[in-house]
Amino acid sequence: MKKMLIVDDDAELRKNLAEILKADGYVTDDASTAGEAIEKARNDAFDVVLLDFMMPKMNGINALLELKKIQPKAKIIMITAFATVESAVDAIKKGASDYLSKPFKIDELLTTVRRVLEEARFEDGMKKLDFDNTLSSLASPIRRNILKLLFARDHMRLMEITRELGIEDHTKVVFHLKILKESGIIEQDMEKSYSLTREGMKTMDCLKTLENFLAK
Amino acid sequence: MKKMLIVDDDAELRKNLAEILKADGYVTDDASTAGEAIEKARNDAFDVVLLDFMMPKMNGINALLELKKIQPKAKIIMITAFATVESAVDAIKKGASDYLSKPFKIDELLTTVRRVLEEARFEDGMKKLDFDNTLSSLASPIRRNILKLLFARDHMRLMEITRELGIEDHTKVVFHLKILKESGIIEQDMEKSYSLTREGMKTMDCLKTLENFLAK
């Protein structure tokens, strides 16, 4: 059950949008001003916000930025009466997921909402996957030792790592290096040398924090 | 090859100790004053420091504290000519691993050194084990979801967790709860309610840091 927030100063439009969206299975709430919208966003989590670009008092872009600050996960669809390429591009750059230009058909609205939600689901899936990969990479002591080595020495090649760890079979190391590479924790340059990526560095920070804590 | 630092103002004793220890397979270095010892500790890692309690200029306890600050992992064995229970207890409290009272026999010295090193090995092993357990615990998405729930709700019982996660077979949850309990990340009170331990809280902090970073 996805939750939507409709923000528009036109009460008639709010009512119509709410009816259409409710009919399609969404839960809706609405706000007549940007201020009211922000207030509601502070108290309740929304999946999608339909935000009128042209409203009295606060302009659409500022409202967009403020809403994104409060709820980074919420997807925002801008609604604008005078569609111009520039304003649309600007809104997307500032974090809007899509935009609709008045007047729009019911189908247009629904397909846009569905697409945005679908994209959100996909994004979440991707992030969760990365996270899973990172953590399962850290689960193996061998891989952690490889990371420690790379952290200390900056970059090393296969046989250097293999010998340093005292492992006989180099293909074992190849196996673990591949996993670390696929998780984006390490990378390899043209000279076949392995090193930590930016994310790998951050991961090591985290690891060290945890290690220090557990070592009391 | 374990590295020892001998700190004593008596040159004769330093020479004797170094010979005995070298004969037993250790690498040694020495210092005649506390200041010199601290200087050497800054540039080189030692496994064990033999530290005379009674020295001119700096007293033994201060030297002990300073050395521990520079190299927390180094094990320190205090040497004292006038053994008293109080000074020994004090030294142990301040971080010394053991103490020897002059005069001591060669065997006494060697067994003390060996025991201290053995204890150190054991400690390290324990810590590494905890760390392994913690990270392999975090590798499973189910377990991370359990942790998130416990983080949000403080404490929950088996069936609450099971239903909240939408899992049909409760024994599956039992399995994962057991792993989390064994890693010391969660604990259970007499009412059978599960909650995060102190380490579990810290672990969640780490996890959130990493998650935020990976979510860019």
Add this chain to the structure above:
DNA sequence: CAATCGTGTGAATTATACTTCACAGAAATT
């Protein structure tokens, strides 16, 4: 140019982690 070393692949095996199922005693409910 032959031999050695470094860097890997892919298949087969082994080990470990995870899930499922059958069951059982304690606690709560009817």
Add this chain to the structure above:
DNA sequence: AATTTCTGTGAAGTATAATTCACACGATTG
């Protein structure tokens, strides 16, 4: 008092991860 729900155990099976082995190919060295 009987029934249902909760909390678990232990064995069996399944899935996934890790290791080992046989081999290949380019680079370097003698």
